[in-house]
Amino acid sequence: MSIRHILLGLLAGGPSHGYDLKRRHDDRFPEARPLAYGQVYTTLQRLVRDGLAEVEGTDSDGGPERTRYRSTEAGTRELAEWAGQIAPPAPFVTNEIFAKVVVSILSGGDPDAYLRAQRAAHMTRMRELTAVKTAKGADLASVLSADYALNHLDADLRWMTTTAARLTTLTAEVDSA
């Protein structure tokens, strides 16, 4: 996930300052991890260094001074290029659940119990996300981001169900290797 590009995207709507960018990010991507202020400012500074954004001016309206940033032409080009690129489909399989199952078999643990507990945790999270989705007045952005997570969790769950059904074979295979 490229925060650079997301900030550039938010700047495409017009000049803005760091606090405002963070707030808009958290609104737009409701279920994403919220941005930290420090991260926003360091990223903005790097964008300026690379010539993709520039300082437009400062506002104070009574409060502390805030630096307003805007996107440059190079920034707009970079953004368009990034938005058009496909995301690489799962370049590396990093599957923590699978790793834990294998480790559990190797160390003589109970992979079945682990899978059941993991499944319950997944279901709990899915129920939370579904509650966000079905809450009265939920906006489409919330629904869509919850859906994204739900589909991924669902995929994990299906994988866990089939894995649990094949644990015996897997145990034999891991032990003999």
Add this chain to the structure above:
Amino acid sequence: MTTGTAARPGADLRMAWLLTRGSDRREWWRIGLTAFGAALATGIGLAIAVLNSLDGYHSVSFGSGLLDSASDRRNVSLVMGLLLVPVLGFLGQCARVGAVHRDRRLAALRLAGAGPWQVRRIAALESGPACLAGSLTATALGVPLLLHLWARPTVLTWTGIALVAVAVPVLGAAVGALSLRRVVASPLGWVRRVRPVWGPGRTLRAVSGLLGVAGLLAGLSAFTGGPVRLTLGPPALFVVVLLVGFATVSLTGTAARRLGGALASRAQSPALLIAAERLRDDPWAAARTHAAVLLVTVVGAGFVGVRQVLLETLHTMRREGTLGTDMAYYTTGIDLTAAAILVALALTVTGLAVGTVESLATRRRGLAAQVAAGVPHRVLARALLLETALPLAPAVAVAGLGGTAIGFWYASLAAHGTGTGLPYAALLVPVAVYAACLLAAATSLPLLRRSVRPAELRHA
């Protein structure tokens, strides 16, 4: 894909056998009923063939002299030929048993790569043997009976018998193949969802046109006299009866749809609402069986009237000594006709019962869902009865009145001189027919209770 196009009747026959053997009980019901209908058709056909193979005057040992003269024999065979109409109706009804299931099975065969002709052959092979069994049984029973009555039948008689025995299964197979033309056309043939394209409009126009032509021919034959009437008469009458049947199907269909629409918008009780909406949705299902009922009602009511008048006239004539032949000659003829009409009624009512049971069997999953949702059995049972009773009531009343009118007209012809009363007894016929139909529909009620089990809800 040309390897499969070569005719391999052996493979097709085996496939037809496998499909039939693997199918459920209903398929065996269809086969049994079809065989029964085919046996009846063959029996009637044999009788007609034998009667017509006689030439000139013969002294036949039974039938009170009714079968002695050529013209009488022709009339008797005409009555028997008319009996073929309800038999055909009955066979048509039997073909519908398990139709949805069979259509799907054959559509699946098409999807699996069977060619249209192969599917047609398999379908024909599925219905052909049932007809063959029926026709063989009838022939096997008929021939010894014939030999018992008639020591040395002619070559013509044997030829007739052979022709009938072969024609029935061949026709049965052909009709079986023909009725599947829509499935054959599409491997995804969900035929039942497609509304029949032939509505009342086109059929009604065609039938009334044909009726007009038939009427014209009948009129002409009256003018040209004897020979034409004799040669054209019986087949023409047969055709007219068939056409009247078609016209009745169209009329009852339209009437059922109108009635369904009118009742559906006003119905207060759930049973009436369900019955009315079913009528509006598929009025033809009702119309097909009801046409035969109406024909029987017209003919039956007319006959009761004519019979009463005829018997009174005959008695008067005998008292006056003006009766030429033996009284039994006439009464045998009348009784024979009465028997034929009763057989027709029995067949029609059986057809109705088969139709009701089939419609129930087809819908049993949906009905099970209704019961699961708490719709009481009695509401469903009432809807089932109303579905038969509603459209039939006005139609049978009109048909009964028509038949009675025939009797009254005949009475007015015979009334001069003799003191014959009006044949009011004919009015009882529609009532009796209506009651018989309700009873026939009610035979499906035990099946409703039995088939609407929650086990039907289980996903296969």
Add this chain to the structure above:
Amino acid sequence: MTIKGDPTVPLLEGLGLVKAYGPTKALRGASVRLDAGEILAVTGTSGSGKSTLLHCLAGIVAPDAGSVSYGGERLDHLSEKRLSELRRTEFGVVFQFGQLIPELTAIDNVALPLLLAGLPRTDAHARAGEWLERFGVRGQAGLRPGEMSGGQAQRTALARALVTGPRIVFADEPTGALDSLASEQVMTALVRTARESGTAVLLITHDAQVAAYADGEARMADGAVVPVGVTA
């Protein structure tokens, strides 16, 4: 039969349910409990006995052994007539398909339980119309089930199940034949209405995303309810 909201008595409870269809044992001692207003998902692979459990709990089939109690009263002590009445008034059912009468229009299908209860047709239609409105299928009121999309038909079926104000809705794979968007609409409509009206829902599904609409989960395997696992 009216059930008071006594918190100590479960609304519906099945204990040690056993049911066999011929040689196949669909249930081998399944126990489950549903509280008032609870939405419970029954999950499991196909053939694990989910549907049979629902049929037993809804009083559609009698279990071979075990008991079902509704508000503390045993269902096996009721006559078929009373059970039928119970299913019509206190329960609502939604299946994957088949619960709508194909010949009736959407509004007549929804009005049917009210007509069965003796309401005049105009009143029944008025209430049915409101429910169609709630499920967003008011515009399809005059259509027959075959003329609607799968999602519209299922929302109509939900309206029919809820129109009598039941205490429990039994839903057997209500979204089994739907795509994910239609499925989402059906589930959202069901869950929202159930929560608003305090209706309990027993939801049978093999789909985790559908099960996530529920408050809790009863997982089935080989005809029995198995422990779900400890939530971390």
